[in-house]
Amino acid sequence: MRVAIIGQGYVGLTITVGAAGAGHTVVGFDVNEELVSKLNSGISHIEGITDSELKGFLSNRTFIASSDASLLNACDVIVIAVPTPLTESRNPDLSFIHASVELIQNNVKTPALIINESTSYPGTLRNEIAARITGVNHLFASSPERVDPGNTQWGTKNTPRLIGGLTHDAVTKAKEFYSTFCDTVIEVSSPEVAEAAKIFENTFRQVNIALVNEFTQIADALGISGREVLDAAATKPYGFMEFTPGPGVGGHCIPVDPTYLAFVANEVGVPATFIKRANEVNLAMPAYVVKRVIAGAGGSVKGKSLVVVGVSYKANVADTRETPAASIIDLLRQAGATVSWHDPLVGGWRGEASSDLEVCDVAVVVTKHDVISVADIKKSSYVFDCTGSISGADGI
């Protein structure tokens, strides 16, 4: 099939590689021209996708990156994989989806299967995509992406894929497409079910993470280890699933997607109380971490040297979107500490460069990448660990 993928970020490039690997001819469309030229030079910006993989697809002409919207025409399949963030007032921002829709409306003159993989609330495919594209008899399906960047066990091939279409033909064609590079394709009765399943999955994580984040504070106040309690509870072979505490949630999904569900819930008059409370608890974690660091460092960090280790939102990825490290650093600086940060994967962030992992008065481990040495972290006088990976350290 001739395939166009709108958006070449974490999701779009992952699908590009899946589809090109299955022998489809893929146009990776992105408005970011610098990214397009890097991709066309065979340089990947995503963990888990190698330069040599890209170079292979470029040389056998199964992949080309482009900012030329005319290449969207005459494709069999067009996948939308663009950001769905929140506005400043924390409401769904569908502007990237609407821009993609406009590109399709203005450039695609032959019928195609149009699939939305971007995460959004139920009704997005029907009302915000299909209803806005007129004049050509396209098919429309929703297949929300479940990729977990950096996860070496579960990828595009072995993670079951949900599909909901506006028509039977759309579902049939979407199944035909995804079956070429996904082991398991699951049809659901409507695009709304597929869309809602994706945001419920992430809401489930957000709420459970908030629950353990609150619990770890209770356990600490009781003088017991929250992590030991959770490990003990996880020995129950049924009816329990272990989540671990942390400094807050980051990335493009867990802090954002549940708010999309809360938005539609509000529209239909049902209060999404768990989502609201989970957001509050998770957003308050950096302040809790800083409070504990100050207490552990003898009641003050004023004038002390402090290194924050790992600033991306999770281990072994360079993604800093919504990372709790930002608030932790800001709050520690407000408390008078001299704060540097060390993250060899991130390199540069917020106009600052990653420093060497120096010996400091205090080291706060926010994210522990495999490449960071525990022995080096332990050289600092006091270590506060938010990851549960530094034995003997104080932490959550």
Ligand SMILES: NC(=O)c1ccc[n+]([C@@H]2O[C@H](COP(=O)([O-])OP(=O)(O)OC[C@H]3O[C@@H](n4cnc5c(N)ncnc54)[C@H](O)[C@@H]3O)[C@@H](O)[C@H]2O)c1
């Ligand atoms: N990152 C994840 O782990 C993940 C997992 C599952 C689902 N999702 C969802 O997938 C969607 C995409 O997320 P992502 O992480 O890939 O985002 P991203 O920011 O990594 O990539 C998005 C890309 O889209 C491009 N873009 C923006 N507007 C465009 C337009 N009008 N036309 C063409 N390209 C455009 C950007 O330049 C960027 O390269 C979001 O809805 C997200 O919630 C993300």
